[in-house]
Amino acid sequence: MNSSTGLNNDKIESKDIFKHLKSNYILKKLFKNLSKMKLLDIIKYNKNMKHRLNISIKNYKEYSEIYSSIEIEIRIVNNEYGKFININTDNEKYYHIYFNDNKEEIKRNYLNENENVEKIKIIIDYQIKSFEGLFEDCKYIEYINFKKFSRNNINNMKFIFYRCISLKELNLYNFNTNNVNNMSGMFYECSSLKELNLFNFNTNNVTDMRFMFSKCSSLNVLNLSKFNTNNVKDMGWMFHRCSSLNVLNLSNFNTHNVTDMSFMFCECSSLKELNLSNFNTINVIYMEYMFSECYGLKELKISNFNTNNVINMRFMFSKCSDQFKVKIRAQYKNITGKAFYNFF
Numbered sequence: 001m002n003s004s005t006g007l008n009n010d011k012i013e014s015k016d017i018f019k020h021l022k023s024n025y026i027l028k029k030l031f032k033n034l035s036k037m038k039l040l041d042i043i044k045y046n047k048n049m050k051h052r053l054n055i056s057i058k059n060y061k062e063y064s065e066i067y068s069s070i071e072i073e074i075r076i077v078n079n080e081y082g083k084f085i086n087i088n089t090d091n092e093k094y095y096h097i098y099f100n101d102n103k104e105e106i107k108r109n110y111l112n113e114n115e116n117v118e119k120i121k122i123i124i125d126y127q128i129k130s131f132e133g134l135f136e137d138c139k140y141i142e143y144i145n146f147k148k149f150s151r152n153n154i155n156n157m158k159f160i161f162y163r164c165i166s167l168k169e170l171n172l173y174n175f176n177t178n179n180v181n182n183m184s185g186m187f188y189e190c191s192s193l194k195e196l197n198l199f200n201f202n203t204n205n206v207t208d209m210r211f212m213f214s215k216c217s218s219l220n221v222l223n224l225s226k227f228n229t230n231n232v233k234d235m236g237w238m239f240h241r242c243s244s245l246n247v248l249n250l251s252n253f254n255t256h257n258v259t260d261m262s263f264m265f266c267e268c269s270s271l272k273e274l275n276l277s278n279f280n281t282i283n284v285i286y287m288e289y290m291f292s293e294c295y296g297l298k299e300l301k302i303s304n305f306n307t308n309n310v311i312n313m314r315f316m317f318s319k320c321s322d323q324f325k326v327k328i329r330a331q332y333k334n335i336t337g338k339a340f341y342n343f344f
Helices: 014-023 028-036 322-331
Strands: 040-045 053-057 070-076 095-099 119-124 141-149 169-171 195-197 221-223 273-275 299-301
Touching: none
Parallel strands: 141 169, 195 221, 273 299
Antiparallel strands: 040 053, 070 119, 070 141, 095 119
């Protein structure tokens, strides 16, 4: 082993190896993290091969790829060129991107016009904690597959797929959301997505779901059956303009902490019925345009709504059918609020 690795060609006593190894500028950070996590077991020195070191790491199989514990594969539309990833960091070592043709690692996040690439492999380092805007405005991506996601440190997924307008298939089976607190705008204007099955999402720590599915105009299957919304405070615009959604089951939603439901179902024009009898609205302040332009809505169960603290209910049912408005007036006479005068 030469001097560039922190060891020279002179014989080094076994007891001094760890000291020399830790002084190496490349390995120093790795050993610091391994030691902190109590993964470093022992460093062995073989005197018959004085330039060779064997490092034993506990739970090696689990942690052997600690620097590449997230792996993403994407497919782009018709070999178009453009932005395909957006990690907000000035340090390039945090992510690695490989083209599928020659596996060459690149240090940029745009394709060029003359490149003929169908698949791109992305490996993201453990130090990244925020996925905010990761694929924002990546309008040429039609497929994203999170092949490996073995980390818990990601806490922000705001706008992660924002305006991925060509995205048709999204494999989130291995997605890890255990410590995420912000999912606002997560799928905003993914207008080509027809199906989203989020049964594996852990939303225990999420406080913000504002705009989460807004403008997903092709979405007709949405599974939120495992969502825990106990800590969510903002659901404004959450399903806004999900115009192809004709069934929406939110029976598991706990809305006790929600303060904003404005525009929540606005322009969900294909919904025929919606059961929100489980909604707790005691802390809601804003409900303006909540069901506005739900043209197809015929049945709505909101008899348990408490609107005592609502200060804005303007146009809550504006542009709904006249027949539906008559039914609302008759069945929900007890719904009151400071802005009730603009209810319809």
